[in-house]
Amino acid sequence: MQNGRKRLATTLSGIALIAVVGFVPTSSPAQAQPDIDDVQARVDTLFRQAEEASERYNDAKIELKQLRGELTSLQADEGRQDDTLEAVRSQVSDSVVRQYEGQSLSAVGQVVVSDDPQKFLSQLSTMSAYNDMQASLFDKYSAELKELTLRREATERRADQVSSLEKKLGTEKATIDKKLDEAQALLGRLKAEEREEILSRGTARVPSEVPASGRASAAIAYAMAQVGDAYVYGAAGPSAFDCSGLTMMAWAQAGVSLPHSSSAQYSSGPHIAESDLQPGDLVFYYSPISHVGMYIGNGLIVNAENPGTGVRVTGLHSMPYVGAVRPG
Template sequence: MLNARKRLVTLVSGSALIAAVGFMPSTPANAEPDIKDVQARVDRLYHEAEQASERYNDAKLELTSLKRDLGLLKADQGRQDDRLEQVRRQVQDSVIRQYEGQNLSAMGQVVLSDDPQKFLSQLSTMSAYNDMQDQLFDDYATELKSLDIRSDATAKRAAQVATLEEKLGAEKATIDKKLAEAKTLLGELQAKERQEILSRGSTTRTPEVSASGRAAAAVSYAMAQVGKAYVYGAAGPNAFDCSGLTMMAWAQAGVSLPHSSSAQYSSGPHVAESDLQPGDLVFYYSPISHVGMYIGNGLIVNAENPSSGVRVTGLHSMPYVGAVRPG
């Protein structure tokens, strides 16, 4: 009986232990984040931030154009205001003269004239006066309609400017949010793991680049920026975003490029990957949201992201779309 009781106690204890083990968490509660998972999330956040940044750059270009148009419309509206005021005064003077009796006086002279020739002449004058009065009213109506058209165009352009400025604010907020999330994720990693993420895909050597013509000036400038910071919307001298770097690099060669990767994709003839030469612009993602500069030997120099800054990396370190040769 005693042995049976011991066996029962042992069986119950073993079952309780098994049950307890079954309910224990499979991993520690404070397990370190998986570096591959963090790397993928950081990459995604940086890409989303850069997409917002390039949309921001596109919107800035559009805003500049809209504001220029708005200025021209306002100037045109001002000139039209002046023309309308001149006609308004002419009409006003005509009406005043009519009610002051000048028209009746002229009519009286025509009726009382004994000279047929003078009568005909004065009648012609009277007719011309009335025609001129009609023309003044027609001119006024025409100028007023022109002013209404210009006023409507100005109001529409001003509304577009306001909408675009609101969009710029939203894109800036998106950039800040994504960047803050990426910084938080990186902050959760140990220093060694964080460095592993930040240094991946880069090359520690500074390659010799052989470029010719105007491309030589562009490549030289871009390579001189290696190690500088990445800041969304920046175009030097101490920090750049991707399109800001390529824009400023080619500016040294006298070639004007827009501050937008998608706009730069339309800035010159497209070239095949097999025909790439140093200085060519290379583009990434669909829709296009990143641009770098080819420097030869399968490498590019680019302003990559806030953690990496301006650096040299492989041509296919990102999803490659195509290339353009400026100039």
């Protein structure tokens, strides 16, 4: 656990260095030292807003992966339907040529060489001898063309959804960066000891042992080993995490697959009453849900909290509690 504290000290030192390097004295009158409680509240708000954007970003990545998979399937389906349509078209063309064999083929030629499937159908239906054609072939071609049109429209809609979601990801990432920059700028206005006081508030003593059994013990052991690691939005190890990235990787050690999203993890297992909490249960915060930690007993949780504090142990009710889930 000493290594965890060293990593936390390194994180705090890094923030302090940013503040020192970014401070340029001027000849203007010194500004009043900001009130530490006001800074605490504002920093907490900025970290909270950044994490909300980060979890929306995680949700969007999950949705984007699903949409891209659907788009690939639709494109493959469209390709197969295109091949089927072309095969039927060839049959229809051969039938037309055989029927008009020995006669003037000017009108027939226009039909056979048409590249546009819809135009092919239109020309075919207006031929003077249409009623004498093999009606089943014509109907089959018409039906296959409708199927292809439906598949193309579905593919275009899914492609539009992918493009829109990619833009949303960019917006959420910009929000994360903006809020984090604002928080670091506020911390930079404080003295080193005041910064450390803000960033250490709420930290609980790390228990020497967490009683757990079964698969939960593997998840807890992993999460506790990360205490002191950095918080990085969108990260899932090995040395930096966001809140849902930590719980996802912790439970992965126990063979349980969780999505990289706090709101999605809230739907990943049975909901547990607070009075029934056991070590290893996932606990969720804020409305809408945008933070998750792991219960370790005695009213404590381990969680990747924010960029200022990283992964640490804190109280169960250090944030607005919503509910709990038991994975596995």
